[in-house]
Structures are given as C-alpha cells and as structure tokens.
Amino acid sequence: MIEDIVRLGTRLGPGTLYGAIARLEPQGWIEPLPPDERRRPFRITAEGVRILRAKLATRRQFTKAGLERLKAL
Amino acid sequence: MNPRLAHLLLRLYPRPWRERYGVEFEALLQTSHGDLRASANVVWSAPCERVFPTPGLKIEQRRFQSWCVRAPWATFGIAPLVLLAGAWFVALLILWSCWTIFRPGADMPFVPSDRMREFFYFNIGRSLYFGAPILIGWGSGRSIARKS
Numbered sequence: 001m002i003e004d005i006v007r008l009g010t011r012l013g014p015g016t017l018y019g020a021i022a023r024l025e026p027q028g029w030i031e032p033l034p035p036d037e038r039r040r041p042f043r044i045t046a047e048g049v050r051i052l053r054a055k056l057a058t059r060r061q062f063t064k065a066g067l068e069r070l071k072a073l
Numbered sequence: 074m075n076p077r078l079a080h081l082l083l084r085l086y087p088r089p090w091r092e093r094y095g096v097e098f099e100a101l102l103q104t105s106h107g108d109l110r111a112s113a114n115v116v117w118s119a120p121c122e123r124v125f126p127t128p129g130l131k132i133e134q135r136r137f138q139s140w141c142v143r144a145p146w147a148t149f150g151i152a153p154l155v156l157l158a159g160a161w162f163v164a165l166l167i168l169w170s171c172w173t174i175f176r177p178g179a180d181m182p183f184v185p186s187d188r189m190r191e192f193f194y195f196n197i198g199r200s201l202y203f204g205a206p207i208l209i210g211w212g213s214g215r216s217i218a219r220k221s
Contacts, residue, residue: 011110013110013111013113013114013115013118014098014101014102014105014111014114014115015111015114015115015116015117015118015119016114016118017101018094018098018101018118019118019121019122021094022090022093022094022122022127023127023128026127026128035097037100038097038099038100039097039100039101040096040097
C-alpha cells in the first residue's frame with residue numbers, strides 16, 4: 001500500500017498507515033487476512049467499497065465543479 | 074530499520090493498540106526504509122494514538138480506574154508538584170529543627186560541625202531537599218512507563 005501511494009508522489013509513514021488501519025478496521029471497512037509470517041495483510045470489505053465509492057464520487061463532483069469554475073477565470 | 078529501534082518506537086503506543094497491531098507494526102517498521110523519516114512519523118503518530126485512542130480497542134479496566142493515567146496533566150503536573158512540596162516541607166522541617174536543636178545560637182545552619190548525629194541529621198534534610206526533584210521525576214516516569 002505504501003508503494004502504491006509513493007507512486008502517486010507522496011510518502012505514507014508507518015505510523016500514519018497504521019493510524020488509518022486502526023480506524024478503518026473497527027468500522028468494518030477493511031478486514032485482516034490470515035497473517036503472512038509476522039505481517040498481516042488487509043483487504044477492503046464490501047461495505048468499505050460502498051463507502052469508498054461514495055466518497056470518491058463526491059470528490060469527483062467537487063473536482064468537476066472546481067475545474068469548471070476555473071475555466072471561467 | 075534496526076530491530077531495537079523498531080521495538081522502542083512500538084513502546085510509544087498504548088498497550089491495547091500494541092496488543093492488537095504490535096507484531097505486524099514492528100515487522101513493518103523493521104522492513105521500512107528511511108529510519109529518520111519513519112521514526113519521526115511514528116514519534117508523531119504514537120502520542121496522537123494516546124490522546125485520541127482508536128475507538129473499539131479493548132481498554133483494560135484498571136486503566137479506567139487510574140485517573141492519573143487518564144489525565145496526563147495530573148501525572149506530569151499536579152501529583153509531582155504535591156509530592157515535591159511535601160518532600161521540601163519535610164526537608165525544611167528537618168533542617169530547621171536541626172538548626173534550632175543543635176545550633177541554637179548560630180546565625181546560619183551552614184557552619185562546620187564534627188558531631189556525628191548532627192552531621193547525619195543535617196545531611197538527611199539536605200539530601201531530601203536536593204534529591205526530591207530527581208526521585209519524584211524518576212518515580213513519575215517509572216509509573217507512567219509501567220502503566221503504558
């Protein structure tokens with residue numbers, strides 16, 4: 001996940017990553033998979049997909065509206 | 074990252090968090106690059122987790138009972154100040170009583186003396202006066218480390 005974010009041009013520290021995981025997991029938006037040695041992978045749940053899709057759609061609307069406004073300037 | 078540094082950084086997090094994520098987080102730290110940046114990120118994130126703990130993580134009952142742990146201002150501020158005031162009161166009482174008992178006519182208590190009992194009594198008060206801040210600071214730190 002950290003590597004994916006690095007490709008977008010920003011860095012995600014381990015504290016920030018696990019801060020996010022620790023908040024997403026109790027809400028049921030991600031779930032742990034069986035551990036791979038000492039590391040534990042997580043995957044997004046169906047509820048997480050629904051929430052993420054809704055959030056991204058909202059952001060897309062904001063972005064679209066912002067870009068249209070900028071065109072007028 | 075150095076395993077020892079990773080373990081030390083993990084200790085900054087509260088116990089319920091460590092019990093849930095400790096093993097995997099330590100493994101991630103050990104494989105992460107950029108020690109300084111990763112360490113700074115953890116040093117910033119861990120106190121945030123203490124101030125705003127993750128909802129849903131099981132908190133031990135005894136931690137709820139300990140108001141000192143729930144209120145850092147009490148652990149770091151009021152309790153040590155009260156203890157220090159008490160220790161200094163006792164120390165000054167010893168020094169004053171030593172002065173009035175052993176040196177009733179002296180203008181100041183800091184005069185040389187070779188009487189063993191007076192020497193010990195005076196030095197107990199003086200040691201308590203100067204040692205109290207160190208002892209109380211050490212005790213507070215140890216208490217916090219044990220409860221976290």
